Structure formats: structure tokens, C-alpha cells
Amino acid sequence: MAGDAKALVSQFLQAWQRERDHKIKICLFGQPGAGKSSLINELAGQRVARVSQDTDTTRQAQSVECPDVIYVDLPGYDTSLFPENAYFSAFNPLQYDLFLCVFAGKLHEADVEFFGKIARTGRVCLFVRNKCDGLYDPSCSLEELEEKITRDVHHLVGPREQVVFTSCRRNRPAAERGIPELERAMGALLPEAQRDRFFRHAKAYTEEALLVKRKAAERSLKKFMVLAAANGLNPVIGMDAALDSQILKSLYRAIREAFGVSEKEVQPEGPSSQVVKKLAEGVTGERVTKGLTWLLRKKASGKVAKVIPVVGGAAVMGFNAGSMYFLGEKYIDACWEYALERLQAEIQMGEP
Template sequence: MSIYDDIEKIKQQIEKEDEVPLKIALFGQPGAGKSSIINKLFGEQVAKTGASTDVTVDADFIPYEGLLLVDLPGYGTSKFPPNEWMSRFDPKDFDLFLCVFSGKFHDADTAFFKELKEEGRVCLFVRNMADQLWEDGKTLEELEQNIRDDVEKQVGSKEKVYFTSCRNATGFDVLQEAITQSLKPAQREKYTRYAKAYTMDHLEAKKEECKKLVVRYAAIAAANGINPIPGVDVSVDFSVMLKLFSDIRKSYGLNDEKISKLEGAMLPLAKKVLDYATREGVALLLKRFAAKTAMKSTAKFVPIVGQIAAASAGYAMTYTAGNHFLNDCHELAAEVLKKELT
């Protein structure tokens, strides 16, 4: 087996991951803030807010970076009786369900949850608008316990309830962890990469997943080898490297708009991240690591493997450059998160 056979396997693996999206469905009362929950989970305006799908005839399908988020219409309504609902939206088509509510738990949500339980599907209960919980003479802990008791009474089993506030961005660190742990390993990797980090632990997990991307894309870029690096006798595929850098930035939520708002001590690092995410920046970064990686690899492998030497040298360079860009993005995202947490 040659290095090119290995590269073909990597390409097929990436294509397969892209073809099968992670599907997360949200259901619950109108006005409970399902769209706002989606936006908080991913740190940007992924879903339109203010419009309810609970009384419409179709679900709202929202594709996002290898995920498919679905705002489901109301279950058990006049337009969607239970049998018709279940035939159109098969629970087996979804990987995870979030039941979102902001007031008293509804009978329709109870009925749907019991259907999901019979199908063996995982459902997390999210009590949104937790910042509005208040009752004279009762503590917040007592009010939250009352909600848990009400859910247990309704659904007939003890279920964990996650309290969130989109206004204050609270509770999402715990919810993100619960979602991650509820997914299968391959799905967990994808969700970790693209979901917004609310804790440093999540940010570190995100970095580990991005390291895997660097390995895959560096191998492909080196094997394709179509763009000569100025002053270096090695070629790589710049388009693959640009895709890698773009994926890393998306994983950390570092779009141009967010980076442009950074100031103070973060500016130099922000400029580096922007500069390296261009074709010219990729070439400059690769050339920067050429002397100590490409030459060393060539000296070691040319007498033995001959034709594969170029791919080996290219891999060493692209792998090193990719990890350098990843470290810069991680450092910048960590500073942004620290600022958010304070």
C-alpha cells in the first residue's frame, strides 16, 4: 500500500463525515425560545428568532457545518395529530431531542416525550428564560425544584432539567456538556468542534478535535502537491490548506466580524490569524517552516523512498504550519472566552 492509498482513505473518511449530518431536533411550546437556544449553542445567528414553527405545517431545517438543527412543529395540534406527526417526522431520523419550555409543562410535550421514550431516543429537558424565575417568598432553588417536580409528575419519570437564559447566556456550559455526553463518539467529535465553548475545558476539547483535522488535511495537501512553495523544492495544495484554516477558524467561531471587534493586546494575534488565512499567508507560513522540516525529511527519506519524498517533506511542512495556525486560533479564542467569562 502506498501513501496515496492512505490519502484516498482519508478523503473518503472526510466525505463520509460530511455526507452524514448530526441531527438535533428541538420541540416544545411556542415562544419558548428554541431559535434563541440554537443561536446560543453555536455562538452566532444560525436560526431566525421571533417566528414560531409550532403552528405551521413544516419543520424548520437549519443546516450548520455538518449538523442539521430542526425546529419541529407542534405535536398533537389540529394541523398535526399524533399519528400524522410521527409518520412525517420519524424519531429514528434524529440523533438527539431537546424539549424546550418556558412556562408550565404542556400535555402535548409529555405525550411526545413518551413516544420518544418508547422509541429509545434521548431527550434533554431545557427550561429556558430562567432569568425570569421569581415568586415572592421562594428562593431560586425552590422554584427550580418545583419545575423538576412538575416535569417528573407530567412524564412519569425523574428527568434532569437544564435551566438556561438566552438573555444572560447562563446555563449553556452545563447544557453543552449534557449534549456532548448524550452523543455517540463520532457525533460528539463533530459537535465539540462546532458548538460554542462556554468553558476552557470545552475549548481544550475543541483543540484536540482540530488537531485531527490538521493531520488529515496536511496529508491531502502534501499528496496533491500542485502549488510550488516559493524558494522551496516542495509543492502542496494551497486550496486544501485554506480549507483547513477556514475549518479551524469556524471551529473557534473566529469569523472576520468577530476578529475585527478585538482590541488591545489581542490585536497582533488577531492580525496574524487573518493574514495567514489567505493564499499568500499560507505560502508564507509554509516557507517559514520549510528549512527545518522539509530539508530534514528529505535527507532522511529520499535514499529509501525516492518518489514519496516530496509527499513526506510536504506533509512535515503542512502539518507544522497547520498546527502553528491552530495554536494561534486557540490562543485568540481563549482570550476571547476569558473576556466573556469576566
């Protein structure tokens, strides 16, 4: 039976991994120096893309892979600049879920041309006017300037395209530089099935965005449980503490990733029960709080309770699907609370 359970668990973990492997692909194009790499870093909330001081003359696409999203930064797609670049003549827009056309100053003719290539395939594109910190005209307001830019873009690519305004210059908090608006607009343009995944990935710069993350993490937990059931795990959870811990470990990891926190950051304090400690620490590397232990016990004494074998000679209460779900919810709470505190501190300190 333990062997069967082991096979089911590994089958489930493979299914979960396949689910994780299917990432959102976002392509950024625009003139070298427009700020594509800088925007990727703002969205990811960390330096994942190389920002260049000089005008970027690379011809290769730069790919940045995160747990939920792959960004592709397309420098030099301008065929008048790089006529020999075979990559772009063979470029297939269908592989991408979303395009961002990043520009600073005027929309370039090559941007319009490239957009045409994408639009013909029915792909969605968001226009991002970056470097807005440099937007200034003594004769009109910022709103009027933005309206004028939007009109110019509409004139070139059609009136239905959406334009958002950003700045990556970190002289002000991201929430005042259009980054949350960019994230919202991107999420709204993605197919529903991918939206949660994008919001799990995107760095939250506002409490509202953090709440969106929380909802996405909750739906992700449900998906995890459904996938577990679909792989025949439900009756098996609780058979073997080591296997349960393996499942719990991958669930915890997914939740942490949704909030952008590390295992070190959200590590509940010491467990009260040696047995639960063994179960939680010995195999998962995760730790369980006193409160959590108590809650878990309480939950396990209900009708869904199921006592499982023995760890180190002592009978322990095990996980059934119900307690697994419950632990997932508690961990979402813990990560969310921590992420909220961290965000409030960041806002107070005017970062990033």
C-alpha cells in the same frame, strides 16, 4: 505522476467532504414560544434561526444547517392543535441523534406525549427549562425552585431524564444563563463519535469550553491525516505545490470553523520568503508568518524532509505529511489564541 497525484488529491477531498456531509442532527420540540429558535442561536453563537415575536403558528419544521450540525425546530407538533399535519404522523425519530424538549413554565401534555413517541425508539432526549430569567418565588430559593421543576418533570416522564435550566434573555452573559451547561449536557448525551463534532460546532462561552474545542480540533487534524494516508496521499504530498495547497486550504478551513473564526480574523502576517508566499498565497489564499516559515524550514531540514518541485522557477521546500501535520498544529494554535483573546474581550464587555 502529477496526474495521478491530482486524482488522489481529488479522491481525498471527496472523502473529506463526505465526512463533513455527515452532520449531527438535533431536533428541538416544545410549545411555540418556548424559545427553541433562541436556543439554537445561543448554541450556534450566531443568529441562524428565526426568533418569532408572536406565537409561532407555522406547521413546517424549520431546519437550520451549520457546518457540523443540523438543527430542526419542530413547531406545532401538537396534534390536537394541528390534527391535519401529516408531517408528524409520519415523523421518524430515528433520523435524529439527539432531542431537546424545550419548555417554559409547565411541561405540556403534548410534550410528554411526543417524548413518549421518541423514547419508545430508544432516542435520547434532554429536557431544557428555558426562560429561567422569569423564575422567581419569594417563598423559596432558585435552587429549590429548580429542584421542584425537576421533580415535576420526573413525575411526568420518569426519574432518569435530565433537566437543564437556561435563559436566552441577553441581559447577562451566556455563561451565567446556563448555556455552557446545556452544551456540556448535550455533548455528554451524544455518541462519542459525534461528541467532538458537536464541541467543534458549539459556541464556546468559557475558557474551559474553548479548551474542549481545541482538543476536538486536534483530534480532527489527526483524522484528516489518517484520511489522507488512507487515500494514498502520504507519499504524494510534496509532489505538487498547487495540490498541497489545496489540501492545506481545506484543513485550514476546518480548523477555522472549529473555532468559529473567519479567514480574515486569523490571517498570519506577511511571509518573508517570496517562494513560500507564492505557495501559500497564490493558491490557498492563506498566508504564512515569518515564524511559521522558519519553523517549517526547521522541520523540513529534519529526516522527514522532502524537497519538492519548483514554483515560479525556484526550488521550494514542500510539504510532506509531517509538515502538513505540523502546519495544522500551528494553525490550531493561532486560531485558539485568537479565539481566546476574543472570548476574553467578550467576557469583559459582558457579551453576548
